[in-house]
Amino acid sequence: MSNEEMFKQLSDAIVSCKKDAVLAAVEKARDEGIPPAEIIEKGLAAGMNEVGVLFERGKLFLPHVMMAAGAMEAGVALLEEDMPKDAASKKLGIIVNGTVEGDVHDIGKSIVSTMLQSAGFEVHDIGRDVPLQDFIDKVKETNADMVGLSALMTTTLQGQKDVIEMLKEQGMRDGVKVMVGGAPATEAWANKIGADCYAENASEAVTKAKELLL
């Protein structure tokens, strides 16, 4: 089997959301002498990208995304002994995500957290109706690379701007990227308040996080 065929098999196993299939494919790829980093990047991670696409198209659902992510974690764990220490468990980046104070909307933000997590980011979802200072504190505590700010109401959008101002005031703005989202948020709003990016939906959030952090 060519490497390309093996990568396809690994990717398909992830899309099947079955841990056993993923583990079997990883074993096989390892036996064929494919380097662990390539198994992860060109096989498993490519499969997770496909899972994200299928989720947006309504072909796979949130539990499947989590099952696929769990299967990928198990596959990566299997490769850990062949890799330099900590290399396998290294995350793509650290992201703090939450819905700003005064806004109790939770579900869309949680989907974004789940998709980011399953794409390989270390995500700290700090919930909804989050006091603005908590975003700053959590970024400091986790040494986060990015903060995601969700707002579902025109009345709470201002919270996104306020967090950016607080990051500036505390001299942290240059060290952390800011992503905004939520129904009333737009690209123009993101530009106006000085956010680094705006994401229309969960899969776009993953794409933009990768663009900014990788």
Add this chain to the structure above:
Amino acid sequence: MATEYKLRMGDGKRLFMTKEQIVADLKEGMADAADLGDIPDLSEDEIDKLVEIITMPSRMVGVEQGMEVPVTHDIGTIRIDGDQGNSGVGIPASRLVGAMMHERAFGADTMELGHIDYSYKPAKPVIAQEMQTMEVCQQNMIVPLLYGAMPNMGLYYTPDGPFENPGDLMKAFKIDEARESMEHSAKHLTRDIVWIMQRMMASGSDGVNFDTIGAAGDGDMYASLHAIESLRKQFPDIYIEAGMAGELLLGMHGELEYDGTVLAGLWPHQQAALVAKAGANVFGPVVNTNTSKSSAWNLGRAVTFIKQAVKDSTIPCHVNMGMGVGGIPMLETPTVDAVSRASKAMVEIAGVDGI
């Protein structure tokens, strides 16, 4: 230099495009809908008609005489006395005054009574107030007056409700527990909606509007369909409008079924049959506006989706055309030029039964 026409971005900003650019965007939006929903493209005649509507020079356009449709009004009188969060304009007025203004001053074809929080669950503690207001409104009004609110199943999850938050459970890979939590929440949501509507029907309501079904995913839809089914059995003549939250029914649970159909992943034309089966009279399909695309792209996409929903539905379709849906820009004050063009396109091309 080619003539440029005035359009809008999905966020409402002014945009200038040539006819060729408009056609290209329309076709791209249409193709996106056709691909996602596995539905047919619009015909060349329909695309030409859309271009004609978009490029009309007048600020406001209107449907051809004789093609008018009923315009139902959701969110009730909150638009009059509500705050910015509900797109309200903050005019101090009772709900009776607000409802009568819609009937007598604005020419609304139907009206709705809702409370300021606009979810079913918080209506329970104030049900006597809701009943009293419905009675007074019904005594004074002529147009159909429904009671409306959002199913909003998120209110049954922690920290707002008794069941553990499925989002948190899911992130901890506790998938079975997350699904159980959604199933429990759905049962309670169904029970609350039915309980509230039993009382509103006793107060003379013409019926019920389910606003933004599926906002919390497939569990929200599951609960709403069961509530519709129960209400239809108890009140054979009740008016039931089932309006959706988004174009795609999000699979938070993924395995919930209604009448043998998995709910997760359904597009508007697929949702229509289930809503009718449950017992609704009117279906309110939704297509989301992409704020980063032009109004041509959004309208091409929305009309393609809705046309198929109208075709596949066995009950009247009142397309949802509020802020950020149905080709309307995502803007607190959607521009008249964009609203009237989207409105005309939905009636004349998608063939909706109402708005």
Add this chain to the structure above:
Amino acid sequence: MGMPISHIMTSGMSGIRAAGDLVARMEFSKGMRIGEAKDYVAKKLDVTADDLSDEYVMRELREDLGIGVITSVAGAPKGIAAKSNIEKLLDIKINSCEKFRGQLR
């Protein structure tokens, strides 16, 4: 607020200015599609389907039928009274009228 008004002006049947409420009632009470609902109401009112959105035709007809008019004509049926006449005209039951009758001694 401008958005619903824009829709009503662009596409609506003008409610009780014309016959939008009646067509809506047939969609809601019988699940009729727009064409069928318009034909049904037009037949009951003995007008054309186009007349149902014509304020000129409907203004006088609504007053004659006692089904409510947009201007507050003194002595003309309003509220429950107008809806009771609509029940008879369209051959449907309206919940608020039923509840009202149920309260009479």
